[in-house]
Amino acid sequence: MARRIAILPDAVADQIAAGEVVERPASVVKELVENALDAGARHVRVLLEHGGKTLIEVSDDGTGMGREDAVLALDRHATSKIRSAADLVGVSTFGFRGEALPAIASVSRLGLATSDGETEGSELAVTGGRLERVDPAARQRGTTVTVRGLFFNTPARRKFLRSTASETRAAHDALATLALAHPGTAFEFEVDGVVRLHVPGGQTLVERLAGVWGRELAGTLVPVGYGAGAFRVEGFVQRPADAKPTGRRTQLFVNGRPFKDPFLVRAAEAGYRSSIHPGDRPSLLLAVTVAPDAVDVNVHPAKLEVRFRDRIGVERVVEEAVRDALGRLEAAAPIGSRAGWAGSDRGAGRWEASGDLGSQSELLPASATDEEPASFTAPLLQMFNTYLVYEAPDGIVIVDQHSAHERVLYERVMAQMRGSGCSAQRLLLPLALELTDEELDAFETYGEEIRAVGFEAEPFGGRAVALHAVPAPHPRFDGGACFRETIADLARGRFGGWANRLERFVATFACRAAIKAGQPLSEPEMRQLLLQLFETDLPPHDVHGRSTIVQLPREELERRFGRR
Ligand SMILES: Nc1ncnc2c1ncn2[C@@H]1O[C@H](COP(=O)(O)OP(=O)(O)OP(=O)(O)O)[C@@H](O)[C@H]1O
Numbered sequence: 001m002a003r004r005i006a007i008l009p010d011a012v013a014d015q016i017a018a019g020e021v022v023e024r025p026a027s028v029v030k031e032l033v034e035n036a037l038d039a040g041a042r043h044v045r046v047l048l049e050h051g052g053k054t055l056i057e058v059s060d061d062g063t064g065m066g067r068e069d070a071v072l073a074l075d076r077h078a079t080s081k082i083r084s085a086a087d088l089v090g091v092s093t094f095g096f097r098g099e100a101l102p103a104i105a106s107v108s109r110l111g112l113a114t115s116d117g118e119t120e121g122s123e124l125a126v127t128g129g130r131l132e133r134v135d136p137a138a139r140q141r142g143t144t145v146t147v148r149g150l151f152f153n154t155p156a157r158r159k160f161l162r163s164t165a166s167e168t169r170a171a172h173d174a175l176a177t178l179a180l181a182h183p184g185t186a187f188e189f190e191v192d193g194v195v196r197l198h199v200p201g202g203q204t205l206v207e208r209l210a211g212v213w214g215r216e217l218a219g220t221l222v223p224v225g226y227g228a229g230a231f232r233v234e235g236f237v238q239r240p241a242d243a244k245p246t247g248r249r250t251q252l253f254v255n256g257r258p259f260k261d262p263f264l265v266r267a268a269e270a271g272y273r274s275s276i277h278p279g280d281r282p283s284l285l286l287a288v289t290v291a292p293d294a295v296d297v298n299v300h301p302a303k304l305e306v307r308f309r310d311r312i313g314v315e316r317v318v319e320e321a322v323r324d325a326l327g328r329l330e331a332a333a334p335i336g337s338r339a340g341w342a343g344s345d346r347g348a349g350r351w352e353a354s355g356d357l358g359s360q361s362e363l364l365p366a367s368a369t370d371e372e373p374a375s376f377t378a379p380l381l382q383m384f385n386t387y388l389v390y391e392a393p394d395g396i397v398i399v400d401q402h403s404a405h406e407r408v409l410y411e412r413v414m415a416q417m418r419g420s421g422c423s424a425q426r427l428l429l430p431l432a433l434e435l436t437d438e439e440l441d442a443f444e445t446y447g448e449e450i451r452a453v454g455f456e457a458e459p460f461g462g463r464a465v466a467l468h469a470v471p472a473p474h475p476r477f478d479g480g481a482c483f484r485e486t487i488a489d490l491a492r493g494r495f496g497g498w499a500n501r502l503e504r505f506v507a508t509f510a511c512r513a514a515i516k517a518g519q520p521l522s523e524p525e526m527r528q529l530l531l532q533l534f535e536t537d538l539p540p541h542d543v544h545g546r547s548t549i550v551q552l553p554r555e556e557l558e559r560r561f562g563r564r
């Protein structure tokens with residue numbers, strides 16, 4: 001019988017491998033940025049055109065390559081990262097197969113410009129896997145890889161590409177993951193000439209999270225730090241109150257390597273137990289550390305998944321780590337329901353009935369329902385012009401002044417909007433404000449609420465509006481600034497997770513109308529603010545879900561100072 005088995009030519013083998021490694025532009029971004037990071041880059045720049053269908057370019061300032069290495073790098077199984085199968089255990093670089101560059105080159109027109117900073121730089125051109133040119137080039141140390149016409153020679157695969165927006169989003173996600181893995185490295189992401197992400201180097205993980213996931217989401221996360229047996233888990237999980245059914249972000253790392261694992265995410269969710277509504281999906285970033293031989297990172301063609309030797313163990317520790325973090329959150333949580341304060345503590349001499357405080361208040365008019373005015377006589381300090389600190393029977397209480405005032409205003413304005421509406425104050429001279437298109441849209445969308453809260457504003461030609469009257473929630477209120485900031489927030493869809501439109505508007509307004517952190521307050525103002533805060537149906541957090549009150553329990557102090 002004639003021989004039927006043949007060895008495939010390299011070019012075909014590369015294209016087949018490419019099918020596994022290079023699925024879409026996002027995979028190219030992932031592979032090239034991983035190479036840049038493996039090369040020790042401090043700065044990585046990624047350009048994308050048409051979702052990467054026409055151009056993907058990744059530049060770095062890493063070690064670069066000499067000419068011989070640059071040519072070799074395009075060969076299958078050419079890698080500088082491991083030398084033997086044994087090196088695979090505990091490999092700390094993203095790459096180790098020597099597959100990515102040849103795979104990408106086999107399905108595109110690839111340019112590689114590189115210099116090791118010592119020898120003359122090189123520029124290589126490859127078309128569909130065929131090396132066309134190797135030229136000398138002047139360039140600084142580092143590497144730029146340019147990928148054009150992805151899948152130009154595999155039309156069947158090209159057809160599978162999604163819309164430009166969808167490919168761009170996938171590439172953005174791939175880059176975000178690596179940016180979170182390396183907070184020390186600066187990243188820039190430019191899409192069709194517009195910078196979409198720009199984070200500086202030398203960041204902490206928290207700063208990087210704020211840069212990549214946005215400040216708002218990052219502000220809802222609490223730290224995780226937990227170890228048991230062979231595992232250690234670090235990272236951040238979202239506070240239960242902030243979890244929403246949609247729009248969550250998750251990121252897992254093992255020994256610094258990103259991976260996907262829905263079951264491990266589920267284990268983390270199990271750590272929330274009953275503290276979230278069923279259906280809410282908390283955001284989280286968890287970094288697991290294990291012995292190198294306890295995890296196999298070479299089980300997935302694009303290295304997106306890993307295999308743990310002790311699967312049950314890692315799930316258990318992740319669940320415990322989340323529960324531990326949320327448990328500590330509760331211990332630090334707020335005290336102070338109205339009952340606990342105005343009731344029992346009044347007897348203890350901290351809250352005394354007295355009628356002389358309303359006149360001292362500059363910040364807040366006394367609330368109308370206050371039949372029995374109370375005063376608050378414990379020593380009170382403002383720290384960093386932001387926190388109010390006082391002694392309570394069972395610990396030291398710290399109140400965030402902005403968050404407290406926001407809470408007070410939210411309740412009051414909500415009640416007024418549902419009732420007779422808010423009072424307004426006419427401006428002597430109307431204030432003309434220029435809005436963006438998005439802000440004008442928001443101005444129209446929320447016109448009714450804007451009027452009801454006490455702003456009187458009308459279109460004033462072009463993109464301008466004239467502001468004739470503003471509400472007057474407190475004497476330090478800046479109506480023009482509040483109007484502008486509130487409209488900008490509404491345009492940006494801040495508080496977008498709030499389903500109720502009136503609540504969304506009032507939350508936005510209250511946040512912008514409240515006194516800010518950094519504002520010095522007089523003592524009567526501070527006392528009045530606290531009184532009004534205790535009048536509210538005090539949940540322990542503000543409209544963003546951030547803590548309003550934090551207590552340092554006396555027991556905790558005693559434990560730390562060795563008194564117990
Ligand atoms: N940006 C870069 N800077 C310096 N060297 C690079 C860069 N990109 C690639 N190289 C070199 O080229 C080699 C081949 O890269 P390639 O991505 O194909 O394989 P790898 O990273 O070793 O393994 P993997 O296929 O798992 O990614 C690398 O081992 C590295 O030595």
Ligand SMILES: [Mg+2]
Pocket residue numbers: 031034035094095096100101
């Ligand atoms: Mg690689």
